[in-house]
Amino acid sequence: MKRFDWRCLAVSSVLLATLAARAETRPQYGGTLHVAVRAAPGSLDPADAGPDSFARRNITLLMFETLVTMDDSGRIHPALATSWQASAGNQRWQLRLRHGVKFHDGTALTAEAAAVSLRAANPSWNVSTDGDSVVIERDAADPEMLAELALPRNAIAQRNAGGKPVGTGPFHLADWQPGKKLTLGAEEGYWRGRPFLEGVEIELGKSYREQLMALDVGRDDLVEVAPDQAHRAWPEGRRLANSAPAELLALVFARDVQSPEDKLLREALALSIERGSIRSVLLQGAGQPAGGILPNWISGYGFVFPTSTDLPRARHDRDQVRKVATWTLGYDGNDQVARFLAERISLNAKDAGLSLQPTATATADLRLMRIPLASSDPWVALAGVQAVAGIAPGKSRGSTIEDLYAAEQAVLAAQRIIPLFHLPVYEAAGAALKNWNLRPDATWNLADAWMGSGKP
């Protein structure tokens, strides 16, 4: 097993502490925060089924709120719901709504509005109201219901006459140029208290390179940093923060295992990949080699899944198959590192006698995917990866750590997915941005952020 890199700990600890510290002054009201992100969501609706990304989640949570929230220790806290009760063996959940909360259009948050919102995001849920409560009934026990309700996609939105979603969050929508720019204004009547920032301007669809340049010239205050660039961003004096490894980089097959030979070849591919050297060279030391789906910080047992290369065994598996077809390996053509990774994996596969053809086209036998983990709740995170990878959810969830381990093993045994790395999210901030930090699950807290004098 690879020992952890203490330098990463030292750097990230110092940086996180620096960014999190309120430092010299009381928070100051005013100022506009300029942010740039790679994602360019086509919709602001939390329930929209478009591509998931950390940026999209963060944008959602600026404008919308969930019924409950989950802290860094996995504990659930009230948000738009003040209390909740489970019955019928966690199959029925009743959540009482907070009084006095208003949507940004001035209408009151009601149980009916919350129910409509949850139904839109979860067509399979049976959502009803009971006085000032929302009642959710599932077909089977759902002990993770509260963790699911804490997901940004379950944020409460009211769709107005024009179909635009309106939230209850700390910022309201001021201007929206899809794919280009999003402008938000502080919500004066926000029930948790008006944010310190006057507004947030978010440039969408910006490459990592464009973002770093914008930070350097002082045009943006908060930008994303590519994992392989993080080691460079730090020595250049930028204020860098990283989340826990919250993103899974994996190979995902388009189809289930088709035959015993197919199974052997998939196993051979998994055993042939040199995660250690890929991490050192292509990822420049970022992330953690992954043998399992859940990172260790979420499951606590992630280290038991082997990540080492076993070329003799890979060749042995390959040699048991008479005819080997060429697989196409899809990757995101806009992501240069993804292309390098795909090419490197193809070379590894070739060493085991397999044939992989990297392609940037949409259809492929297997794809190199970056999957943002849905939650720091292990069951919700696992289910999220299953959904993205097209793996049918298991029948029963269980409740113990060994049930979770068995469920993850079952997903891996299906051989639809080959985990490669768990990657942190890196963000760089300008000196003027104060009291901002990146949580382990890569969400921001901008409601408490403020703009200072610019001196770090």
Place this chain on the structure above:
Amino acid sequence: MRRAVYNLAIPDVILNTVNRASRLALNPRLRQVFLVMFALVIAASAADWSGPEQQLARKIVAVTGPGAVALTVENRSSLSKRDSDIIQGGLHGALDGLGLRLVRAEQAAATVKITLSESPSSYVWVAEIHQGSADSAVVMVSVPRSQGANTTHDSVPLSLRKIPLWAQEDPILDVVVLEENTAPTHIAVLDSEKVSLYRMQNGKWQLEQALEIVHARPWPRDLRGRLVPARDHLLDAYLPGVICQSTAAMPLSLNCRESDDPWPLVPGTLSGGAPSVFPSAGMANGVSVAIPQMKAFFAPSRNFFTGALTPGVGKFMTVPKFYSAAPLPRDKYTLWLFAAIDGQVHMVDGVSDQAAKLEWGNDLAGVRTACGAGWQILATNAGNGAEDSVRAYEIVDRDPAAVSAPIEMPGETTALWTESKGDTAVAVVRNRETGNYEAFRLAMSCSQ
């Protein structure tokens, strides 16, 4: 206990091959003595871990059966080395009790690698068991983390002392000592939703009454508030846009109203007003000092004073918006210091307003003591990477001179108010380790 860390952070990685156990295996009598002693130590100091130790041991033995195993234990969690050692000892004892003999790897029928790991909510102990050429088996248990770590705070024997008053999870806005003997015996704690009265009984604080603060509008962020003891009733509570007045007799009630009335900047005892109705919280040093009362208007939806003063400092009816203020009486006038929101400290004497950029934070409080020049300013530090601290200063001409060593605080200071007696201040700190809010009394000592 340290805080949880992520996968990157694996402090105190300890990899112990069980040489000790393998040596003991050579001498069964010695081993028995050792295990009995170890069990006693465990029973005395680590009872909390015994459940999961037994549980994991049973799971391991269910795989290996009784016999000889080689055991390693690795700590890759935030557990301290001491706890890890205790758990390791407990696991040895539990495995031995179930018939497993701990031997060297070359003598073992199975090897067991136990890893003490963790997730956000639990400690996760994982045993990987290798037997012959078979695939390894994995068994594990999870142990919920204890909620809230205990921390201790060293008192710093400096001229500026901090005396713990109260701590809680919710933000504390102010604490006022209502009665005291050698130590406070009756306090009121202000937070965003209530005023809580606590009385010391049998060495423990007991909640006497909690008075709800009724407010219609959402509070601003970085909420601030003050408690001020009153003459004809117990206290007043000042919050942005809201003023609450308690009744006089128990059981108390609190009547809150929306109000932009100004907040007092000078404790009643220093302004020549009535001393506290609580004799035990009487005048400091027996010295009667009168400073003209000064009040300032607080922005109802912000975290600062608007700068409007009443009655004003000489010709100045307004000063720049400020976070905090402190008076320094001179022979013929009072010099007022305002920590403005632009980061400067404005020194206003009634005729001039002199602004200076000092290495201070935004929180100031004035105290009247028998030390030095008699009046000091307590100021938080300016941050810039320095430790959170508070330090006492005197102002000579217009230049501040430090008159105490900085007293380290366990986190950022969120409130600093002069107490009603005028000779001490209350500082509220958000503990950077626990996240809890802690209120301290800051008192000057003249001994240094």
